[in-house]
Amino acid sequence: MLLTSVMVVLREVLEVALLLSVLLAATRLLELRARWFYIALLLGGCFAVIYGENLAKISQAFGGVGQELVNAGISIFIYILLIVVAVLLLVNWHKKHYKLLTMQFVMLLAVTMAIMREGSEIYVYLTSFWLHPPLLPSVMIGALLGAGIGYSLSALFYYLLCGLSQRYTLGISCIFLTILAAGMSLQASQLLIQADLLPAQEPLWDSSRLLEENSIAGQLFYAISGYEATPTPLEVVVYVGSIVIMLGIIAGVYYRISRD
Amino acid sequence: MKSIRIFLLITLLSIIMLVNFVSALHGYRDTVAEAQRLFDRQLGASARLLADMPVASGAERVVAQPEAMVMQVWSEDKKLLVRSADAPVKPLSEFAVGFKEINFSGYRWRSLTEYFPDNGHWIIVAERSDLRYQLADKLAIAAVLPILLGLPVAGLLIWFVVGRGLSSLRKLAEALHSKRAEDLTPLPECSPPEELLPVVQSINALLTRLQASFERERRFSADAAHELRTPIAAIQVHAHNLESEFKGTGQKLIPASLVKLEDSVHRMAHLVEQMLDLFRTTPEHYPARFEMLNLHALAREVLAEEYPIFAQRKQQVELLGGRVFIRGDRFALTILLKNLLHNAAKYTPVAGRIKVSTTLVKEDILLRVEDSGPGIPEEEYTRIFERFYRIGGDRHQSTVPGCGLGLSIVQHIARLHGAIIELGQSSFGHGLSVTIRFTKVKEDERD
Numbered sequence: 051m052l053l054t055s056v057m058v059v060l061r062e063v064l065e066v067a068l069l070l071s072v073l074l075a076a077t078r079l080l081e082l083r084a085r086w087f088y089i090a091l092l093l094g095g096c097f098a099v100i101y102g103e104n105l106a107k108i109s110q111a112f113g114g115v116g117q118e119l120v121n122a123g124i125s126i127f128i129y130i131l132l133i134v135v136a137v138l139l140l141v142n143w144h145k146k147h148y149k150l151l152t153m154q155f156v157m158l159l160a161v162t163m164a165i166m167r168e169g170s171e172i173y174v175y176l177t178s179f180w181l182h183p184p185l186l187p188s189v190m191i192g193a194l195l196g197a198g199i200g201y202s203l204s205a206l207f208y209y210l211l212c213g214l215s216q217r218y219t220l221g222i223s224c225i226f227l228t229i230l231a232a233g234m235s236l237q238a239s240q241l242l243i244q245a246d247l248l249p250a251q252e253p254l255w256d257s258s259r260l261l262e263e264n265s266i267a268g269q270l271f272y273a274i275s276g277y278e279a280t281p282t283p284l285e286v287v288v289y290v291g292s293i294v295i296m297l298g299i300i301a302g303v304y305y306r307i308s309r310d
Numbered sequence: 311m312k313s314i315r316i317f318l319l320i321t322l323l324s325i326i327m328l329v330n331f332v333s334a335l336h337g338y339r340d341t342v343a344e345a346q347r348l349f350d351r352q353l354g355a356s357a358r359l360l361a362d363m364p365v366a367s368g369a370e371r372v373v374a375q376p377e378a379m380v381m382q383v384w385s386e387d388k389k390l391l392v393r394s395a396d397a398p399v400k401p402l403s404e405f406a407v408g409f410k411e412i413n414f415s416g417y418r419w420r421s422l423t424e425y426f427p428d429n430g431h432w433i434i435v436a437e438r439s440d441l442r443y444q445l446a447d448k449l450a451i452a453a454v455l456p457i458l459l460g461l462p463v464a465g466l467l468i469w470f471v472v473g474r475g476l477s478s479l480r481k482l483a484e485a486l487h488s489k490r491a492e493d494l495t496p497l498p499e500c501s502p503p504e505e506l507l508p509v510v511q512s513i514n515a516l517l518t519r520l521q522a523s524f525e526r527e528r529r530f531s532a533d534a535a536h537e538l539r540t541p542i543a544a545i546q547v548h549a550h551n552l553e554s555e556f557k558g559t560g561q562k563l564i565p566a567s568l569v570k571l572e573d574s575v576h577r578m579a580h581l582v583e584q585m586l587d588l589f590r591t592t593p594e595h596y597p598a599r600f601e602m603l604n605l606h607a608l609a610r611e612v613l614a615e616e617y618p619i620f621a622q623r624k625q626q627v628e629l630l631g632g633r634v635f636i637r638g639d640r641f642a643l644t645i646l647l648k649n650l651l652h653n654a655a656k657y658t659p660v661a662g663r664i665k666v667s668t669t670l671v672k673e674d675i676l677l678r679v680e681d682s683g684p685g686i687p688e689e690e691y692t693r694i695f696e697r698f699y700r701i702g703g704d705r706h707q708s709t710v711p712g713c714g715l716g717l718s719i720v721q722h723i724a725r726l727h728g729a730i731i732e733l734g735q736s737s738f739g740h741g742l743s744v745t746i747r748f749t750k751v752k753e754d755e756r757d
Contacts, residue, residue: 051440052338052447188447191454195331202324202331209321266332 055192062168063200064273075211094165102173115245125238131160132231233276235292253280338450386430494521631668657683680736
């Protein structure tokens with residue numbers, strides 16, 4: 051039970067915490083105030099509890115696939131928000147003080163959504179053990195271990211990004227935003243497959259021998275890049291497509307800025 | 311990074327947490343594997359024990375077993391001979407020797423199927439998997455809990471230790487902060503940490519170079535001014551002689567060029583004198599001889615000495631206030647008063663008014679010189695103390711020679727006396743008021 055708890059919480063915490071690390075590094079790069087971050091934490095936490103409390107009702111909606119549809123919607127929404135953040139980050143790097151408030155609002159929205167989605171899953175998982183007191187210590191300790199590992203990795207990642215020279219921080223932040231965003235759209239496609247809105251297919255390959263999904267490294271890769279050991283052709287297309295679209299937009303914006 | 315202390319606290323705690331938690335997880339996995347092997351051995355022993363048990367080949371027998379364990383004994387022809395009370399009548403697992411994970415009665419079980427050719431019995435024993443993990447969980451919790459409880463303590467200790475480690479940096483910052491602008495003496499190198507020593511040495515080297523550079527500049531300017539004095543005096547004498555010679559030849563009109571020459575030489579002499587005064591009165595180098603003196607009396611003496619300037623411009627000068635005593639350098643204060651009065655005379659129009667006052671206000675002694683000139687805008691208050699700065703620059707309207715050094719000299723002398731200069735509007739409604747605020751001398755120091 052302890053190991054399951056570690057993996058469930060680590061998976062969710064890492065996803066949000068890595069996104070936060072990149073966005074906080076971007077905030078620092080543009081010398082913005084991190085007030086949006088505290089508001090997002092607070093709002094995300096509140097919405098996670100509300101969403102978690104109503105998850106049973108949401109699941110029943112749309113013929114029993116309500117949760118999959120809502121989560122897929124949230125993931126696609128975060129993907130779009132991250133494109134906007136990457137574009138504004140690039141524009142602001144070259145042209146200072148351009149729509150900084152909008153950028154902070156978009157980051158706040160993306161993080162709030164991510165915390166709400168992942169937090170609600172942790173909330174539902176943990177509260178399901180309230181009625182099983184003998185299992186509770188293992189579950190809670192596992193959750194703390196998972197949260198601790200997730201937090202530590204993200205904190206170190208944040209300082210690593212901040213420690214780079216500003217030019218590299220910008221480039222690496224954009225690359226990570228792209229990978230994280232593609233991971234979001236991949237998750238959306240997986241949820242839509244679960245909801246039978248996209249066709250289920252045979253896996254294209256099985257890399258679980260190389261990297262097991264349920265290991266810490268596997269969870270880390272899942273959080274960063276949406277790692278899937280047995281992806282279907284459709285998932286691969288969605289993932290690669292998301293990366294190409296976002297990189298295309300970033301390259302286009304970069305080209306225009308450089309030309310100006 | 312905003313704060314080294316917070317950076318070190320977060321990164322160190324993160325590293326401690328990551329290393330410990332990942333180690334705890336590995337430990338947990340090893341414990342689970344070890345517990346699995348232990349329980350598997352127990353299952354094997356139970357199966358062998360059951361194989362040695364005499365079993366009648368008649369009707370099925372049901373025996374009591376511990377709650378978390380079930381067993382079945384089957385004959386060679388797959389007929390159930392014995393089963394525990396909780397075990398089903400169907401085979402728990404297929405008849406193949408080895409361990410298996412099975413589900414029944416709402417739990418996951420670890421089963422072992424063994425075949426004993428001696429009596430031809432198939433024995434299936436199974437144990438609840440969750441109970442196996444409970445043992446590993448308990449061991450892991452026992453190992454992890456002290457780490458979890460110790461983390462806040464570690465955080466607190468890191469906070470204090472890092473704070474202590476950074477105290478040298480804080481002290482260095484304080485030492486630099488408390489240095490006066492003109493203090494270029496090296497920082498004390500009393501046993502700074504190895505990491506800070508190069509910083510202190512670099513700062514000291516910089517201060518030494520800066521001091522040497524200032525000194526060179528000061529000496530050059532002072533020497534240049536001093537060296538210029540003699541030739542200027544000679545030019546003044548020659549110009550005067552030339553004027554006398556012209557008058558001697560009976561010419562009534564002196565050439566305009568000669569008048570301009572005399573005027574220029576006079577301005578240059580004034581500039582050289584002012585430059586010498588400026589470098590003489592530098593607080594760091596001035597050999598001050600402080601004595602108790604009556605500022606009011608000194609102001610009266612200087613006014614009397616400089617009266618011709620005011621008389622020439624038909625200006626009305628008043629000296630107000632009474633006896634006030636300060637500890638000061640007579641020579642320097644005379645220069646200060648002269649500069650203030652010259653400035654007042656210069657900017658006050660012909661037949662204008664000038665007021666000089668010495669007053670005691672609470673703990674301070676105020677020397678105030680007010681004129682009825684045009685005054686200066688507030689935004690210029692800080693700039694007028696800059697060397698060679700004159701409001702309006704070359705378009706300065708004053709007809710009196712000036713070089714923009716007067717108030718710099720006044721500032722030097724005020725600093726020498728620990729006094730503050732305050733600028734404001736004069737009581738005439740227009741014009742400048744310059745107040746020098748000296749600290750009052752105690753009664754017992756006066757005599």
